Amino acid sequence: MTDPQNGGPEVTAEGGIVAELQHMSVEERAEHDAEVAEVVAPDRDIDVEVGQTLLEVDDVTMRFGGLVALDQISFDIRRGEILGLIGPNGAGKTTCFNAMTGVYRPTSGEVRLEGKALGKASRHGITQLGIARTFQNIRLFAEMTALENVVVGTDARHKTSLLGALVRSPRHHREEKAAVEKAMALLEFVGIADRAADRAKNLPYGYQRRLEIARALATEPKLLCLDEPAAGFNPAEKEDLMGLIRTIRDDGYTVLLIEHDMKLVMGVTDRIVVLEFGKKIAEGVPAEIRENPAVIAAYLGVPDDDVA
Numbered sequence: 086m087t088d089p090q091n092g093g094p095e096v097t098a099e100g101g102i103v104a105e106l107q108h109m110s111v112e113e114r115a116e117h118d119a120e121v122a123e124v125v126a127p128d129r130d131i132d133v134e135v136g137q138t139l140l141e142v143d144d145v146t147m148r149f150g151g152l153v154a155l156d157q158i159s160f161d162i163r164r165g166e167i168l169g170l171i172g173p174n175g176a177g178k179t180t181c182f183n184a185m186t187g188v189y190r191p192t193s194g195e196v197r198l199e200g201k202a203l204g205k206a207s208r209h210g211i212t213q214l215g216i217a218r219t220f221q222n223i224r225l226f227a228e229m230t231a232l233e234n235v236v237v238g239t240d241a242r243h244k245t246s247l248l249g250a251l252v253r254s255p256r257h258h259r260e261e262k263a264a265v266e267k268a269m270a271l272l273e274f275v276g277i278a279d280r281a282a283d284r285a286k287n288l289p290y291g292y293q294r295r296l297e298i299a300r301a302l303a304t305e306p307k308l309l310c311l312d313e314p315a316a317g318f319n320p321a322e323k324e325d326l327m328g329l330i331r332t333i334r335d336d337g338y339t340v341l342l343i344e345h346d347m348k349l350v351m352g353v354t355d356r357i358v359v360l361e362f363g364k365k366i367a368e369g370v371p372a373e374i375r376e377n378p379a380v381i382a383a384y385l386g387v388p389d390d391d392v393a
């Protein structure tokens with residue numbers, strides 16, 4: 086099944102591409118996945134040195150009036166890893182995320198991406214620099230289709246001027262076409278291409294979560310930040326999502342994952358930073374964190390569902 090327009094697989098909301106994938110051999114599927122990755126992020130430099138420091142949180146303090154939500158927090162995120170940021174409710178995880186993504190400016194301290202301080206960059210500016218995020222509470226354009234939601238995400242990488250867009254210059258036209266192709270490839274990558282034409286509000290909850298991830302990936306981020314992406318999922322859905330997050334990492338992205346389901350975090354992350362009452366109480370590989378007495382104490386009294 087081939088789309089005569091672009092020579093690629095036919096992309097239909099009726100699941101044409103899904104049916105086609107089911108009939109591919111392992112080799113064909115690998116080749117196809119490589120092509121999808123190329124469409125998804127043609128400009129992404131995947132020859133980065135895995136393990137280099139990508140982002141530094143350096144002595145960050147965040148106060149809200151008298152409350153110290155983050156108290157002199159420092160940690161690094163390395164290229165190509167999945168870093169888990171965990172801690173009991175109210176530990177400061179979301180505040181840390183917000184300080185890294187331009188929602189809050191730290192009261193003191195600094196966040197640096199590739200050595201450059203984020204400083205006063207706006208949220209949009211931070212997306213342009215290469216940090217994308219999803220939210221604990223899903224924030225999609227409810228009336229737009231899944232495909233449109235992802236096309237919007239690609240805007241961060243468009244080069245056409247406003248005037249070019251208004252007069253619909255050839256460059257704008259080309260970018261628009263490329264954006265739709267890329268968005269479709271991303272929907273496929275996260276496993277929801279069969280519902281591309283459905284409005285976001287009509288998608289099942291699990292699809293909405295994946296759609297948020299596709300939209301974040303559309304900005305071609307150097308760092309993808311996921312805020313409790315498995316919230317509200319049953320165990321099987323959580324397992325599926327962790328598989329997707331691993332695939333994203335294997336595809337060359339760096340991922341920061343906030344999650345308070347310990348089991349989930351242990352199974353998917355390369356390293357973990359643990360917060361409690363705004364302080365960093367531990368940092369290490371999952372096996373170390375699991376045995377860490379301060380972490381065990383911090384999680385005492387947390388419902389079994391979150392710890393088991």
Ligand SMILES: Nc1ncnc2c1ncn2[C@@H]1O[C@H](COP(=O)(O)OP(=O)(O)OP(=O)(O)O)[C@@H](O)[C@H]1O
Nearest residue numbers: 149152154172173174175176177178179180181345
């Ligand atoms: N905008 C704000 N104004 C005042 N206090 C805030 C604000 N945002 C967060 N806080 C407080 O900062 C502390 C850390 O909250 P935060 O949401 O970062 O924790 P969390 O680890 O993400 O928790 P959860 O797992 O429940 O989402 C809490 O005491 C919270 O009430």
